[in-house]
Amino acid sequence: MSTTLPTSKASNQPPRKILVLGATSGIAEATCRIWAAQGASLFLVARNAEKLAAVAADLRTRGASYVDTAVADLDDTDKHPELLAHAVNSLTGMDIAYLAHGILGDQAEAEQNFNTAAQILYTNFMAPVSLLTWLANFCVQRRSGVLAVLSSVAGDRGRKSNYVYGSSKAGLSAFLAGLRNRVDREGVTVLTIKPGPTRTAMTAAMPKSEKFADVDSVAESIVSAIDKRRDVLYVPFQWQPIMFIIRNLPERIFKKLNL
Ligand SMILES: NC(=O)c1ccc[n+]([C@@H]2O[C@H](COP(=O)([O-])OP(=O)(O)OC[C@H]3O[C@@H](n4cnc5c(N)ncnc54)[C@H](OP(=O)(O)O)[C@@H]3O)[C@@H](O)[C@H]2O)c1
Numbered sequence: 001m002s003t004t005l006p007t008s009k010a011s012n013q014p015p016r017k018i019l020v021l022g023a024t025s026g027i028a029e030a031t032c033r034i035w036a037a038q039g040a041s042l043f044l045v046a047r048n049a050e051k052l053a054a055v056a057a058d059l060r061t062r063g064a065s066y067v068d069t070a071v072a073d074l075d076d077t078d079k080h081p082e083l084l085a086h087a088v089n090s091l092t093g094m095d096i097a098y099l100a101h102g103i104l105g106d107q108a109e110a111e112q113n114f115n116t117a118a119q120i121l122y123t124n125f126m127a128p129v130s131l132l133t134w135l136a137n138f139c140v141q142r143r144s145g146v147l148a149v150l151s152s153v154a155g156d157r158g159r160k161s162n163y164v165y166g167s168s169k170a171g172l173s174a175f176l177a178g179l180r181n182r183v184d185r186e187g188v189t190v191l192t193i194k195p196g197p198t199r200t201a202m203t204a205a206m207p208k209s210e211k212f213a214d215v216d217s218v219a220e221s222i223v224s225a226i227d228k229r230r231d232v233l234y235v236p237f238q239w240q241p242i243m244f245i246i247r248n249l250p251e252r253i254f255k256k257l258n259l
Helices: 026-039 051-061 075-092 107-112 113-140 161-188 215-227 239-247
Strands: 018-020 043-044 066-071 096-099 144-150 188-196 234-235
Touching: 018 026, 026 043, 026 113, 026 188, 026 215, 051 066, 051 096, 066 188, 066 239, 075 215, 107 161, 107 234, 113 144, 113 161, 113 234, 144 161, 144 215, 161 188, 161 239, 188 215, 188 239, 215 234
Parallel strands: 018 043, 018 096, 043 066, 096 144, 144 188, 188 234
Antiparallel strands: none
């Protein structure tokens, strides 16, 4: 773990304390660039030490007032309590937890091999549930905090092209809705973020990925939704009406479509 000492920044507000899980994700990196320019204090967790060090160094040069890091495979749920306690101790508190890690997985392989499907479900659903259980209780105790989590439009309806990934995100979105219903009255905000296809490493090999949403504008919308303490964010915004239609198509029509 590496630490930079806090530096003073000209601002009336104390720097926000932000924990980022999956900090080397394309969407998380773009979001952190905005927070760094605002002078935030960041604790970054990722499993690739080299990439994590590069992201941390970049965020320091962009103005983050404090950056600490931990290398962790977030599938290792047994280690979550220790990791999270260390992170909030390092930040001396926590205003925002941002969960960004995830895998797309191989749908064709998952159709044949349960272990592949189980891995997608574990990384995208079980690991976030473990993290959020600890984080929600931490925030409820303090009656404050924002839990901002990257789910996906893919969770709104199962489609043949990616229903294993989609079901992991559907489970996550349902968990977040229930968690919000529990902790909103305790002063804690739960933001479900549902990006449409966005240009990152995850989508780079997909056809027409050059037409996907720009990661920096997705990140701007996420920062703004957190600041406004919103509940659910579709980003870009047009995915909200599109998914409304897709969710409401009758099954007898939907099952014939090639989506
Ligand atoms: N891009 C899109 O179109 C899109 C759309 C909707 C939702 N999302 C969601 O947005 C989130 C971020 O995705 P992205 O587009 O930014 O993709 P990305 O650049 O591929 O980032 C995914 C990140 O998750 C990390 N990760 C995966 N498994 C992990 C584990 N077990 N432990 C620790 N880290 C792990 C990866 O680490 P490594 O670099 O070490 O592999 C990587 O940093 C994901 O949850 C994704 O499902 C993305």
